[in-house]
Amino acid sequence: MKIENAxxxxxxxxxxxxxxxxxxxxxxxxxxxxxxxxxxRIIVVEGTLYPLLxxxxxxGLLSYRWEESTQGPPxxxxxxxxxxxxxxxxxxLSWTELVNSVQFINSKNxxxxxxxxx
Amino acid sequence: MKIENAxxxxxxxxxxxxxxxxxxxxxxxxxxxxxxxxxxRIIVVEGTLYPLLxxxxxxGLLSYRWEESTQGPPxxxxxxxxxxxxxxxxxxLSWTELVNSVQFINSKNxxxxxxxxx
DNA sequence: ATTTAGTACTATGTAATACCAAGTATTATT
DNA sequence: AATAATACTTGGTATTACATAGTACTAAAT
Numbered sequence: 484m485k486i487e488n489a490x491x492x493x494x495x496x497x498x499x500x501x502x503x504x505x506x507x508x509x510x511x512x513x514x515x516x517x518x519x520x521x522x523x524r525i526i527v528v529e530g531t532l533y534p535l536l537x538x539x540x541x542x543g544l545l546s547y548r549w550e551e552s553t554q555g556p557p558x559x560x561x562x563x564x565x566x567x568x569x570x571x572x573x574x575x576l577s578w579t580e581l582v583n584s585v586q587f588i589n590s591k592n593x594x595x596x597x598x599x600x601x
Numbered sequence: 602m603k604i605e606n607a608x609x610x611x612x613x614x615x616x617x618x619x620x621x622x623x624x625x626x627x628x629x630x631x632x633x634x635x636x637x638x639x640x641x642r643i644i645v646v647e648g649t650l651y652p653l654l655x656x657x658x659x660x661g662l663l664s665y666r667w668e669e670s671t672q673g674p675p676x677x678x679x680x681x682x683x684x685x686x687x688x689x690x691x692x693x694l695s696w697t698e699l700v701n702s703v704q705f706i707n708s709k710n711x712x713x714x715x716x717x718x719x
Numbered sequence: 720a721t722t723t724a725g726t727a728c729t730a731t732g733t734a735a736t737a738c739c740a741a742g743t744a745t746t747a748t749t
Numbered sequence: 750a751a752t753a754a755t756a757c758t759t760g761g762t763a764t765t766a767c768a769t770a771g772t773a774c775t776a777a778a779t
Contacts (some may be wrong), residue, residue: 486691486746489614493699493735495765496610499608504706523705524698533728533765534716538765553728556774573604575707580642581611587621589693612764613736629754649737651757656736673755676744 498527499535500578501545503571505565509563512550536561544570607637616645617653618696619683621662628680630668655678662688 500521505511505519512534520527539545545566547559563571616638623629623637631650659661662685665677681689684685 485633486688486695488731488735489617489692489697492614492617493695493712495613495736496607497699499607499610500768501703502707504703504710507710523702525702525706527614528767529728530730530768533729535765537729552775553700554724556728557777558727570604571617574607577604577608577611578703581608581615582639584643585615585619585696588619588637589644589767592622606764609763613765616737646738647757648759650745652759654729655758664736670746670755673747674757676756 486503494525494527498525498531499539500571500574501525501536502532502539503524503567503574506545506561506563507568507571512558512560514558516561531555539567543567606608612643612645616643616649616698617657618689618692620642620645620650620653620657621692623684624679625686625689627639629662630676630678632676634679634688661685 501518501520501523505516510517513529513536515560517527517532530583536545536547540547540561544564545561546564547561549557550560552558619638619641620634622685623634629637631647631654634654635647635650636646654663658665662682663679663696664682665679667675667679670676
Protein backbone atom coordinates (compact mmCIF):
# COMPACT_ATOMS: atom_id res chain seq x y z
CA MET A 484 0.00 0.00 0.00
CA LYS A 485 1.60 3.17 -1.20
CA ILE A 486 1.55 6.47 0.56
CA GLU A 487 1.28 8.23 -2.80
CA ASN A 488 -1.96 6.42 -3.44
CA ALA A 489 -3.22 7.31 0.02
CA UNK A 490 -2.41 10.95 -0.69
CA UNK A 491 -4.34 10.87 -3.94
CA UNK A 492 -7.35 9.41 -2.14
CA UNK A 493 -7.10 12.13 0.48
CA UNK A 494 -7.21 14.70 -2.28
CA UNK A 495 -10.49 13.33 -3.53
CA UNK A 496 -13.23 15.69 -2.60
CA UNK A 497 -10.79 18.33 -1.46
CA UNK A 498 -9.71 19.57 -4.86
CA UNK A 499 -13.16 20.88 -5.63
CA UNK A 500 -13.09 22.89 -2.42
CA UNK A 501 -9.66 24.30 -3.12
CA UNK A 502 -10.55 25.30 -6.65
CA UNK A 503 -13.69 27.10 -5.54
CA UNK A 504 -11.58 28.81 -2.90
CA UNK A 505 -8.99 29.94 -5.44
CA UNK A 506 -11.74 31.28 -7.67
CA UNK A 507 -13.40 33.10 -4.80
CA UNK A 508 -10.63 35.70 -5.04
CA UNK A 509 -11.39 36.43 -8.65
CA UNK A 510 -11.58 34.81 -12.06
CA UNK A 511 -8.79 32.63 -13.39
CA UNK A 512 -8.05 30.23 -16.18
CA UNK A 513 -6.80 26.67 -15.81
CA UNK A 514 -3.07 27.37 -15.65
CA UNK A 515 -3.64 30.10 -13.05
CA UNK A 516 -5.49 27.59 -10.94
CA UNK A 517 -2.81 24.93 -11.36
CA UNK A 518 -0.17 27.41 -10.30
CA UNK A 519 -2.12 28.62 -7.27
CA UNK A 520 -2.60 25.05 -6.17
CA UNK A 521 1.05 24.22 -6.80
CA UNK A 522 2.05 27.16 -4.65
CA UNK A 523 0.01 25.57 -1.88
CA ARG A 524 1.74 22.26 -2.61
CA ILE A 525 -1.36 20.63 -3.95
CA ILE A 526 -0.57 19.18 -7.34
CA VAL A 527 -3.57 18.89 -9.62
CA VAL A 528 -3.14 17.69 -13.18
CA GLU A 529 -4.99 18.66 -16.34
CA GLY A 530 -6.81 15.34 -16.67
CA THR A 531 -8.34 16.07 -13.26
CA LEU A 532 -8.78 19.81 -13.45
CA TYR A 533 -10.63 20.23 -16.71
CA PRO A 534 -13.31 17.64 -16.05
CA LEU A 535 -13.65 19.06 -12.56
CA LEU A 536 -14.12 22.59 -13.85
CA UNK A 537 -16.67 21.27 -16.32
CA UNK A 538 -18.60 19.47 -13.59
CA UNK A 539 -18.64 22.59 -11.44
CA UNK A 540 -19.82 24.65 -14.40
CA UNK A 541 -22.53 22.13 -15.20
CA UNK A 542 -23.62 22.23 -11.58
CA GLY A 543 -24.03 26.00 -11.82
CA LEU A 544 -21.23 26.80 -9.40
CA LEU A 545 -18.98 28.35 -12.04
CA SER A 546 -19.41 30.38 -15.15
CA TYR A 547 -16.79 31.08 -17.78
CA ARG A 548 -15.97 33.39 -20.68
CA TRP A 549 -13.43 33.04 -23.50
CA GLU A 550 -10.72 35.59 -23.59
CA GLU A 551 -8.09 36.14 -26.28
CA SER A 552 -4.52 35.85 -25.08
CA THR A 553 -1.50 37.73 -26.31
CA GLN A 554 0.67 34.81 -25.33
CA GLY A 555 -0.93 31.93 -27.19
CA PRO A 556 -4.35 30.44 -27.77
CA PRO A 557 -7.56 31.84 -26.19
CA UNK A 558 -8.26 31.05 -22.55
CA UNK A 559 -11.32 30.07 -20.62
CA UNK A 560 -11.68 32.31 -17.59
CA UNK A 561 -13.82 30.84 -14.79
CA UNK A 562 -15.50 32.65 -11.99
CA UNK A 563 -17.79 31.71 -9.12
CA UNK A 564 -21.52 32.12 -9.45
CA UNK A 565 -23.59 33.17 -6.45
CA UNK A 566 -24.46 29.54 -5.99
CA UNK A 567 -20.78 28.73 -6.15
CA UNK A 568 -20.08 31.15 -3.33
CA UNK A 569 -22.83 29.67 -1.19
CA UNK A 570 -21.61 26.17 -1.87
CA UNK A 571 -18.08 27.20 -0.99
CA UNK A 572 -19.29 28.31 2.41
CA UNK A 573 -20.88 24.95 2.94
CA UNK A 574 -17.63 23.28 1.93
CA UNK A 575 -15.80 25.52 4.38
CA LEU A 576 -17.98 24.15 7.14
CA SER A 577 -17.70 20.57 5.96
CA TRP A 578 -13.94 20.76 5.81
CA THR A 579 -13.65 22.33 9.22
CA GLU A 580 -15.90 19.64 10.66
CA LEU A 581 -13.78 16.95 9.06
CA VAL A 582 -10.55 18.46 10.33
CA ASN A 583 -12.04 18.72 13.82
CA SER A 584 -13.25 15.14 13.65
CA VAL A 585 -9.84 13.85 12.68
CA GLN A 586 -8.27 15.95 15.40
CA PHE A 587 -10.72 14.55 17.91
CA ILE A 588 -9.78 11.02 17.00
CA ASN A 589 -6.09 11.81 17.13
CA SER A 590 -6.34 13.72 20.36
CA LYS A 591 -7.12 10.54 22.20
CA ASN A 592 -3.85 9.10 20.97
CA UNK A 593 -1.85 12.21 21.78
CA UNK A 594 -3.15 12.23 25.32
CA UNK A 595 -1.77 8.75 25.61
CA UNK A 596 1.54 9.74 24.07
CA UNK A 597 1.87 12.81 26.20
CA UNK A 598 1.37 10.92 29.40
CA UNK A 599 4.11 8.49 28.44
CA UNK A 600 6.44 11.42 27.75
CA UNK A 601 5.97 12.72 31.25
CA MET B 602 -24.50 19.27 -6.60
CA LYS B 603 -25.17 18.06 -3.13
CA ILE B 604 -23.17 18.89 -0.08
CA GLU B 605 -23.72 15.35 1.21
CA ASN B 606 -21.95 14.00 -1.81
CA ALA B 607 -19.13 16.47 -1.38
CA UNK B 608 -18.78 15.33 2.21
CA UNK B 609 -18.57 11.70 1.15
CA UNK B 610 -15.88 12.59 -1.34
CA UNK B 611 -13.96 14.43 1.34
CA UNK B 612 -14.10 11.32 3.47
CA UNK B 613 -12.39 9.32 0.75
CA UNK B 614 -8.88 8.57 1.78
CA UNK B 615 -9.46 9.93 5.27
CA UNK B 616 -11.37 6.99 6.66
CA UNK B 617 -8.38 4.71 6.33
CA UNK B 618 -6.32 7.17 8.31
CA UNK B 619 -8.94 7.49 11.04
CA UNK B 620 -9.38 3.77 11.36
CA UNK B 621 -5.66 3.20 11.71
CA UNK B 622 -5.63 5.96 14.29
CA UNK B 623 -8.44 4.40 16.28
CA UNK B 624 -6.66 1.05 16.22
CA UNK B 625 -3.38 2.61 17.30
CA UNK B 626 -4.84 2.84 20.81
CA UNK B 627 -5.49 -0.85 20.96
CA UNK B 628 -7.41 -3.61 19.26
CA UNK B 629 -11.07 -3.28 18.39
CA UNK B 630 -13.79 -4.98 16.41
CA UNK B 631 -15.94 -3.37 13.73
CA UNK B 632 -18.67 -2.00 15.96
CA UNK B 633 -16.10 -0.48 18.31
CA UNK B 634 -14.57 1.29 15.35
CA UNK B 635 -17.92 2.51 14.07
CA UNK B 636 -18.75 3.90 17.51
CA UNK B 637 -15.40 5.62 17.92
CA UNK B 638 -15.82 7.23 14.54
CA UNK B 639 -19.39 8.20 15.32
CA UNK B 640 -18.23 9.84 18.52
CA UNK B 641 -15.92 11.93 16.38
CA ARG B 642 -18.88 12.66 14.08
CA ILE B 643 -17.47 10.68 11.22
CA ILE B 644 -20.10 8.27 10.01
CA VAL B 645 -18.71 5.15 8.38
CA VAL B 646 -21.05 2.39 7.29
CA GLU B 647 -20.54 -1.34 7.25
CA GLY B 648 -20.36 -1.61 3.48
CA THR B 649 -17.38 0.73 3.63
CA LEU B 650 -15.75 -0.43 6.81
CA TYR B 651 -15.50 -4.15 6.26
CA PRO B 652 -13.95 -4.00 2.81
CA LEU B 653 -11.62 -1.29 4.09
CA LEU B 654 -10.52 -3.43 7.02
CA UNK B 655 -9.96 -6.30 4.63
CA UNK B 656 -7.85 -4.15 2.33
CA UNK B 657 -5.75 -2.94 5.22
CA UNK B 658 -5.31 -6.50 6.44
CA UNK B 659 -4.34 -7.68 2.97
CA UNK B 660 -1.82 -4.84 2.78
CA GLY B 661 -0.22 -6.06 5.99
CA LEU B 662 -1.19 -3.00 8.03
CA LEU B 663 -3.64 -4.89 10.25
CA SER B 664 -3.89 -8.32 11.75
CA TYR B 665 -6.95 -9.87 13.37
CA ARG B 666 -8.05 -12.69 15.65
CA TRP B 667 -11.49 -14.19 16.29
CA GLU B 668 -12.82 -13.84 19.76
CA GLU B 669 -15.95 -15.39 21.24
CA SER B 670 -18.49 -12.92 22.55
CA THR B 671 -20.83 -13.30 25.46
CA GLN B 672 -23.28 -10.95 23.78
CA GLY B 673 -23.78 -12.55 20.41
CA PRO B 674 -21.79 -14.02 17.57
CA PRO B 675 -17.97 -14.11 17.58
CA UNK B 676 -16.06 -10.95 16.75
CA UNK B 677 -13.05 -10.16 14.65
CA UNK B 678 -10.63 -8.05 16.66
CA UNK B 679 -8.19 -6.02 14.58
CA UNK B 680 -4.90 -4.53 15.62
CA UNK B 681 -2.11 -2.59 13.94
CA UNK B 682 0.96 -4.38 12.70
CA UNK B 683 4.34 -2.68 12.93
CA UNK B 684 3.93 -1.76 9.31
CA UNK B 685 0.54 -0.34 10.15
CA UNK B 686 2.05 1.91 12.77
CA UNK B 687 4.71 3.14 10.39
CA UNK B 688 2.13 3.78 7.70
CA UNK B 689 -0.02 5.64 10.17
CA UNK B 690 2.84 8.02 10.83
CA UNK B 691 3.16 8.67 7.14
CA UNK B 692 -0.56 9.32 6.96
CA UNK B 693 -0.21 11.71 9.89
CA LEU B 694 2.28 13.70 7.86
CA SER B 695 0.23 13.54 4.69
CA TRP B 696 -2.89 14.73 6.46
CA THR B 697 -1.08 17.57 8.15
CA GLU B 698 0.40 18.64 4.84
CA LEU B 699 -3.02 18.60 3.22
CA VAL B 700 -4.57 20.60 6.03
CA ASN B 701 -1.76 23.13 5.80
CA SER B 702 -2.16 23.34 2.05
CA VAL B 703 -5.89 24.01 2.31
CA GLN B 704 -5.23 26.56 5.01
CA PHE B 705 -2.65 28.26 2.84
CA ILE B 706 -5.13 28.57 0.00
CA ASN B 707 -7.83 29.85 2.31
CA SER B 708 -5.51 32.25 4.10
CA LYS B 709 -5.31 34.35 0.98
CA ASN B 710 -9.07 34.74 1.09
CA UNK B 711 -9.18 35.40 4.82
CA UNK B 712 -6.67 38.21 4.47
CA UNK B 713 -9.06 39.72 1.98
CA UNK B 714 -12.04 39.14 4.26
CA UNK B 715 -10.23 40.50 7.31
CA UNK B 716 -9.22 43.68 5.56
CA UNK B 717 -12.83 44.28 4.59
CA UNK B 718 -13.89 43.73 8.21
CA UNK B 719 -11.54 46.41 9.44
C1' DA C 720 5.38 31.04 -46.21
C1' DT C 721 5.96 26.91 -43.84
C1' DT C 722 7.23 24.21 -40.02
C1' DT C 723 7.94 23.58 -35.26
C1' DA C 724 7.10 24.70 -30.49
C1' DG C 725 4.37 26.25 -26.81
C1' DT C 726 -0.03 26.87 -24.82
C1' DA C 727 -4.87 25.62 -23.79
C1' DC C 728 -8.44 22.60 -23.84
C1' DT C 729 -11.14 17.98 -24.77
C1' DA C 730 -12.08 13.16 -24.36
C1' DT C 731 -11.59 8.54 -22.75
C1' DG C 732 -10.25 4.76 -20.08
C1' DT C 733 -8.29 3.01 -15.58
C1' DA C 734 -7.94 2.66 -10.61
C1' DA C 735 -9.58 3.36 -6.14
C1' DT C 736 -12.94 3.99 -2.54
C1' DA C 737 -17.49 5.43 -0.14
C1' DC C 738 -21.94 3.68 -0.06
C1' DC C 739 -26.24 0.83 -0.64
C1' DA C 740 -28.36 -3.37 -0.38
C1' DA C 741 -28.77 -8.18 0.03
C1' DG C 742 -27.24 -12.02 2.02
C1' DT C 743 -25.02 -15.58 5.44
C1' DA C 744 -23.75 -17.00 10.05
C1' DT C 745 -23.79 -17.11 15.08
C1' DT C 746 -25.81 -16.37 19.36
C1' DA C 747 -29.56 -14.62 22.44
C1' DT C 748 -34.31 -14.02 23.32
C1' DT C 749 -39.05 -15.10 22.90
C1' DA D 750 -38.81 -23.74 17.23
C1' DA D 751 -39.10 -19.20 15.67
C1' DT D 752 -37.64 -14.63 15.99
C1' DA D 753 -34.42 -10.97 16.99
C1' DA D 754 -29.97 -9.08 17.56
C1' DT D 755 -25.36 -9.07 16.35
C1' DA D 756 -21.39 -9.60 13.23
C1' DC D 757 -19.50 -10.23 8.96
C1' DT D 758 -19.41 -11.01 3.62
C1' DT D 759 -20.43 -9.91 -1.06
C1' DG D 760 -21.50 -7.48 -5.17
C1' DG D 761 -23.00 -3.62 -7.63
C1' DT D 762 -23.28 1.60 -8.18
C1' DA D 763 -21.55 6.26 -8.16
C1' DT D 764 -17.92 9.42 -8.01
C1' DT D 765 -13.46 11.40 -8.75
C1' DA D 766 -8.13 11.60 -9.29
C1' DC D 767 -5.10 10.43 -12.80
C1' DA D 768 -2.76 8.96 -17.19
C1' DT D 769 -2.85 9.32 -21.86
C1' DA D 770 -3.93 10.68 -26.44
C1' DG D 771 -5.62 13.94 -29.14
C1' DT D 772 -7.35 18.63 -31.16
C1' DA D 773 -6.96 23.58 -31.68
C1' DC D 774 -4.85 28.09 -31.57
C1' DT D 775 -1.04 31.18 -31.49
C1' DA D 776 3.94 32.36 -31.32
C1' DA D 777 8.48 31.51 -32.69
C1' DA D 778 11.79 29.47 -35.66
C1' DT D 779 13.22 28.14 -40.14
